[in-house]
Amino acid sequence: MRHRQGIVILPLLLLVLGFLAIILTSFLLVSSRTGFSNRASGEILNGGPQNPQEIPVKVAVLVYDPPIISQGGKSLTQVLGWNNGIQMAHQLVSDFNTFTHGVIKYQIVEESVRPEWIDDIEGKHYPEEVYLNPSTRFTYPLKLTDYVKIVKDNHLDEKIRRGEIDEVWLWGYPGTPGYESVMMGDGAYWINGGPISGIDTKAFIMMGFTYDRYLSEALESYGHRTESIMRRIYGSWEAKNTHDWNKFTLLDRGIPGFGGIGNAHNAFNAEPGTDYNRSSLRMLPTSADDWYNFPNMTGARTQKNCTAWNCNGYEYLKWWYDHMPHVGGLKNDILNNWWRYIVIPDEYKTTWKFSAVSEARSDLTENNASSWNCGGVSATCSLASETSLVRSGSNSLHFVTNGAFDTWLRFPKDQPAVWNLTAEKYLVLWAYAINKNLSFQGNSPTIYLKNNTGGQIRYLPVGNPLDSARNQWKKIVIPLSGDSNWQKSSTGTIDLSRIDSLEIHADTWDAGFEIYFDGLGFSSSDKDTTPPTVTIAEPGSSFILTDETRVTVNASDNSSILRVDLFIDGQYQQTDAIWPYIFSITASNLSASPHTLTVRAIDIFGNESPPATTNFALSNNPPSAKFSMTLVGPEFRGDPKFTVNFTNKSTDPDSDPITYLWNFGDGSAISQMNSTKDPTHQYAPHKSYQVTLTVSDSRKGVSKLTKNLTIP
Numbered sequence: 001m002r003h004r005q006g007i008v009i010l011p012l013l014l015l016v017l018g019f020l021a022i023i024l025t026s027f028l029l030v031s032s033r034t035g036f037s038n039r040a041s042g043e044i045l046n047g048g049p050q051n052p053q054e055i056p057v058k059v060a061v062l063v064y065d066p067p068i069i070s071q072g073g074k075s076l077t078q079v080l081g082w083n084n085g086i087q088m089a090h091q092l093v094s095d096f097n098t099f100t101h102g103v104i105k106y107q108i109v110e111e112s113v114r115p116e117w118i119d120d121i122e123g124k125h126y127p128e129e130v131y132l133n134p135s136t137r138f139t140y141p142l143k144l145t146d147y148v149k150i151v152k153d154n155h156l157d158e159k160i161r162r163g164e165i166d167e168v169w170l171w172g173y174p175g176t177p178g179y180e181s182v183m184m185g186d187g188a189y190w191i192n193g194g195p196i197s198g199i200d201t202k203a204f205i206m207m208g209f210t211y212d213r214y215l216s217e218a219l220e221s222y223g224h225r226t227e228s229i230m231r232r233i234y235g236s237w238e239a240k241n242t243h244d245w246n247k248f249t250l251l252d253r254g255i256p257g258f259g260g261i262g263n264a265h266n267a268f269n270a271e272p273g274t275d276y277n278r279s280s281l282r283m284l285p286t287s288a289d290d291w292y293n294f295p296n297m298t299g300a301r302t303q304k305n306c307t308a309w310n311c312n313g314y315e316y317l318k319w320w321y322d323h324m325p326h327v328g329g330l331k332n333d334i335l336n337n338w339w340r341y342i343v344i345p346d347e348y349k350t351t352w353k354f355s356a357v358s359e360a361r362s363d364l365t366e367n368n369a370s371s372w373n374c375g376g377v378s379a380t381c382s383l384a385s386e387t388s389l390v391r392s393g394s395n396s397l398h399f400v401t402n403g404a405f406d407t408w409l410r411f412p413k414d415q416p417a418v419w420n421l422t423a424e425k426y427l428v429l430w431a432y433a434i435n436k437n438l439s440f441q442g443n444s445p446t447i448y449l450k451n452n453t454g455g456q457i458r459y460l461p462v463g464n465p466l467d468s469a470r471n472q473w474k475k476i477v478i479p480l481s482g483d484s485n486w487q488k489s490s491t492g493t494i495d496l497s498r499i500d501s502l503e504i505h506a507d508t509w510d511a512g513f514e515i516y517f518d519g520l521g522f523s524s525s526d527k528d529t530t531p532p533t534v535t536i537a538e539p540g541s542s543f544i545l546t547d548e549t550r551v552t553v554n555a556s557d558n559s560s561i562l563r564v565d566l567f568i569d570g571q572y573q574q575t576d577a578i579w580p581y582i583f584s585i586t587a588s589n590l591s592a593s594p595h596t597l598t599v600r601a602i603d604i605f606g607n608e609s610p611p612a613t614t615n616f617a618l619s620n621n622p623p624s625a626k627f628s629m630t631l632v633g634p635e636f637r638g639d640p641k642f643t644v645n646f647t648n649k650s651t652d653p654d655s656d657p658i659t660y661l662w663n664f665g666d667g668s669a670i671s672q673m674n675s676t677k678d679p680t681h682q683y684a685p686h687k688s689y690q691v692t693l694t695v696s697d698s699r700k701g702v703s704k705l706t707k708n709l710t711i712p
Helices: 002-032 076-080 085-099 128-132 147-153 156-161 215-234 244-249 288-293 313-322 338-343 465-469
Strands: 035-037 044-046 055-064 104-114 167-172 181-184 204-210 284-286 302-304 326-331 334-337 373-376 381-386 396-401 407-411 426-434 440-450 456-461 473-479 486-491 501-508 513-523 533-538 543-545 548-556 561-568 571-576 581-586 595-603 612-618 627-633 642-648 658-663 680-683 687-697 702-711
Touching: 055 085, 055 338, 076 128, 085 104, 085 167, 085 215, 085 313, 147 156, 147 181, 181 215, 204 215, 215 244, 215 313, 215 338, 288 302, 334 338, 373 381, 373 396, 396 407, 426 440, 426 465, 440 465, 465 473, 501 513, 513 561, 533 595, 533 612, 548 561, 548 595, 561 581, 571 581, 627 702, 642 687, 642 702
Parallel strands: 055 104, 055 167, 167 204, 543 612
Antiparallel strands: 035 044, 181 204, 284 302, 326 334, 373 407, 381 396, 396 513, 407 501, 426 473, 426 513, 440 456, 440 501, 456 486, 533 548, 548 581, 561 571, 561 595, 595 612, 627 642, 642 680, 658 687, 687 702
């Protein structure tokens, strides 16, 4: 009986233990699950599995292809021979599902071609004549695309709520007044456009592509969406080595020798001053291969150029996405799988690092034209980085317009600045105006600081300060608290703790003008007279200059550094206006004698630091002068002079080019000195001479050799 009880109890005991094991295992799995802390609410969000599984993303593809009545109702794409949006969408899906390493899987669950125009919020669109006659295109502005109408007409909000779709790809035509990407729904934020209000759904994204262009441009538009989202996640986007997003997008021209992958416009090796540069053959070190090891990167760098992606924009962007981190786990509270942020906006819409709000740069104009945009009432405009007229750094921002009314510049153009300016006191800029009209008007320049919720602060000057900048550089200092010369007013809800954009407005009598802007930045101190400090971090004192030597400078100031200048032997050589301050110097045109290197820092108020100096010498090995002499006697009987042939045997250990200078020692005038390598010279008999050969290399290394010559 006891034996039978034991048989019954044992299975029960095993069953209970098994049940407890299941509970314990589940607890351990839940406890050890990678999580992400939502800083806004404390909610724990899914951090993704350690071996990330496929994330399905259901896409609705909408193609707006209006009929052209004057062409018998043929579609716009048929008349102009443009691409098929549906086919392009399928190719994009194939591309994404390849270069995301299986982490995400786009699925087109709905395709719709709508034979109609895309209206703006006033119900307007360009007439078909605009597209049939290129000379008349887009001569007047439209308002923003009516995104709410597109959503309602296609029942997209209902489909989002039912979980039938996750994302929308809208294909249209050029001139559609919309964004490359927008977010809408609850908690939507700026992703190179938007956010769009009035949509009662979870947060979702609508991409805006145009079928007159190609897949390269579509991937670039998606790239700007990616840049906006990752900038929000990491809290900033700058040319610094401060966090992984900065490192991933870092260009070599930002910090030489530390290039990452690049950004949607430029590969890591893009030349300074260029944009949309994905075809550079410059061979430079990059961390590209090491990103496949993320988050366990080794720091290894390899030399690459555009041949790594076949030197075209489409292949570059696929290469760029292919390197994006896509594994499980967390690093510094940020997912190691960046694609989750990019394709699941609703899950991470409050996950961002703007607790450390990005700092305002000290010079927003330095080599930065691509980060600005411009516009005006019935006006065209252009922006470019300019090197011919500069007040600080290596280039200025050149603004040109034909405007007759209000015109403006805005920074940044494709994402919010997210500045906390509560510690700043001044906006400082330099302006050089070219205006052939009577004068500026309308209180130029008027400055606006804005946020993304409609609030704005206006700084209205007394008079037109730009008039005093005509044909000369004029420093303009705007106190952020306002004063008698700059009247401050605000509309909406806004304060300096969250500023998303800066605008500069100007107007003129008649029409058309140009302005060069330089040294534009914010200052956290009063108009101080304290000079900055500057030190040479590397190389050390009394260094040897190789063919190319890197000079790194540390500079600090109570306000903001405007620029750092470098001099050699008192002669100006270079300027750097962007931290870190790094120069590259070479031995070109320098003599072999010792030299002095000097750096000075200048702040935005014009205060100049005491100089920091160091000495250096060239690493050049001078040439070695050698020659032989052969006496051949008089050329004919009775000739009173003897002929001597000289054979030059000089060498240079560095294989530098050599020049030769002969002094034949017979009292010849300096003009008779011969630079021929192997000369012949005639001498009078019965005398002794001293012959000197001087050889010089291309780096000013010099060697001399003197020999005695006796003529019988």
